[in-house]
Amino acid sequence: ANVNFLFRKIVHLTAFGFLAILFYNSFEKNRFLRAWIITTIYAATDELHQAFIPNRTGSFWDVGLDSLGALLALLALQFLQKYVVRRKKG
Template identity: 50%
Template sequence: SSPLNFIVRKLAHLTEFGILAVLVWRALEPMRLAYAGAWLFATMYAVTDEWHQSFEPGRTATPKDVAIDSCGALLALIGVFLYMRWKKKEHDPAKRDVS
């Protein structure tokens, strides 16, 4: 396995778990703890995914992979949070500079 293959696979996991977290956040969005719930769901899914992998021949389960998946979820949710904050500020006339 080449270093490039390793990097591509890890980036794929970051992306996949980021998408999962955003979709779960969207489902929970009106709730007060939607961000935390989405991150927790994605992280727990990563744990169960690694646990399942431990039973597959030729596959290994590592806490490092859970951390990578969890970071993907966190980064995506931070992106959503910042975007939603920017969007709210853009559309709130009281917060716009009207000079």
Template identity: 35%
Template sequence: MKKWFVWIPALLWMGLIFFLSHQPGNDSGALSGGITKTIIDAIQYIVPKVEVPLETLHFIIRKGAHFFSYFVLAILYFFALNKMKKLSYNGLVAFLMATIYAITDEFHQYFIPGRVAAVTDVMIDSLGALCGIISYMLALKVVKYFIKR
């Protein structure tokens, strides 16, 4: 098997991020708004008398999507880099790759109607990438520990 195949999941994930970023503001808002409504309905089904602040939850879901997207992207980068060649600085390279993609993603959004480029989103994306890499490294250590036992 060719080693470059390990990059396919990362490329597909990047494509998904690009697709979602390319949606006009109204479409993007409708998608996250629908997710927010579904979550509120589920919460109110479980706890009928609870009041869930719509705008706060919508904000958390939108920013959580940024965090999660780059959490996954950084793991996919890190995995591919490790399959190509295990180097001690692959985590740093994966983090930088994810951060650079986040910057280009925000730049891309600047040109989409109803969307804006936000430095805070790049920071959230980068934090997601960092947490993804740390989680992946910890998972590798745990697996290695149990394999050696």
């Protein structure tokens, strides 16, 4: 059961990280903040929706985990853009 729990949480982090990157690429201004906020709002509405599904529960912890996944992915993206891509150009 612990492996399943850990796997599901890793999937939350990863999926919402990718979603945040997609949102990031959708904007030209305030990309980081907009992507993070929209991803977090989506996570909250997803958990709210789950609260109405039989045999499912909505979780504030999952919203936090999804938001963290988005934040970590966006930070990694900025790091890659700032240090890795520029280093190759320079």
